[in-house]
Amino acid sequence: MxxxxxxxxxxxxxxxxNNPLPKEPIFFMMPETALLRKNQPFFYPDFSTDIHYxxxxxxxxxxxxxxxxxxxAHRYYSEIGLxxxxxxxxxxxxxxxxxxxxxxxxxxxxAAPISNFLPxxxxxxxxxxxxxxxxxxxxxxxxxxxxxxxxxxQLIAHVSKFTTLKIGDLLFTGTPAGVxxxxxxxxxxxxxxxxxMLDFIIK
Ligand code: ZN
Numbered sequence: 001m002x003x004x005x006x007x008x009x010x011x012x013x014x015x016x017x018n019n020p021l022p023k024e025p026i027f028f029m030m031p032e033t034a035l036l037r038k039n040q041p042f043f044y045p046d047f048s049t050d051i052h053y054x055x056x057x058x059x060x061x062x063x064x065x066x067x068x069x070x071x072x073a074h075r076y077y078s079e080i081g082l083x084x085x086x087x088x089x090x091x092x093x094x095x096x097x098x099x100x101x102x103x104x105x106x107x108x109x110x111a112a113p114i115s116n117f118l119p120x121x122x123x124x125x126x127x128x129x130x131x132x133x134x135x136x137x138x139x140x141x142x143x144x145x146x147x148x149x150x151x152x153x154q155l156i157a158h159v160s161k162f163t164t165l166k167i168g169d170l171l172f173t174g175t176p177a178g179v180x181x182x183x184x185x186x187x188x189x190x191x192x193x194x195x196x197m198l199d200f201i202i203k
Contacts, residue, residue: 001114001168003030004159005056005085009148009174016177025150025158028102030172036113039200044184045108048088051182054135054175055141055190058083059152060117061169068160073153074126076165079117082131082190082197084170086111089181114170115190117198123192126152134189135182143176 007026008014014021036042044051060079068076079168085106092105123129126145145152152173159165182188182202190198 001032001164001166001170003032003034003170003172004028004163005106005172006150006155006174009150009155010143010176011147011149012177013175013179014149016179021149025155026065027155028106030107030112033109034068034107034112036110036200039198040113041042041201041203042084042086042113042182043203044182045088047104048090050088050090052087052089052141053133053182053188054087054179055131055143056083056085056172056175057081057131057143057145057192058072058107058114058117059156059171059173061165062167063072063173064164064166065156066160066164068157068165069159070153076154076156078120080120080123080126080192081115081117082192083115083170083172083189084085084113084133084190084198085175086113087179102156109158112172113198113200118192118195129192131192132190133178135180136187137189140180141176141178143201145173147176148174172177182199
């Protein structure tokens, strides 16, 4: 399986970094070894001193597809979850300045904690889902999927133009504003509506 992650998909987050709004979705890949399941602790890596959290709605692909049309994209998923797209902001800044790929800042082991998945029918409209992240009990990120620049179905159409989607692939759909650093000892909890999806510590 593969993990596809979308960058800059919420206006307020793109503005945080003074990034121009994208004209089409930006995506990058993470390897399976980036996943962290079952609320296992995240071990702060020694190659960075500026790891940031980014909470994101994650779509699980349930059918094989290529060149999927936007109007049929909803047939390719039925479950959603939450993930954290941990980012070594110091390494990413360095890569960006040099015009290099971001992989070392995004794709390292454990960079993508992932929740269990909920059936979408239980939650409702994919384009109106509230989610939030708490750091040590304080809300730091709050989003609603209606604020995506490119809605989920457009993301699937775009990504599948370039890469075949397979059963079990995960699509991280971008983060809203409020990203920030973590430190050892912090606890992250994340919710879809009022359902607790993630609860783990930084070690
Ligand atoms: Zn992200």
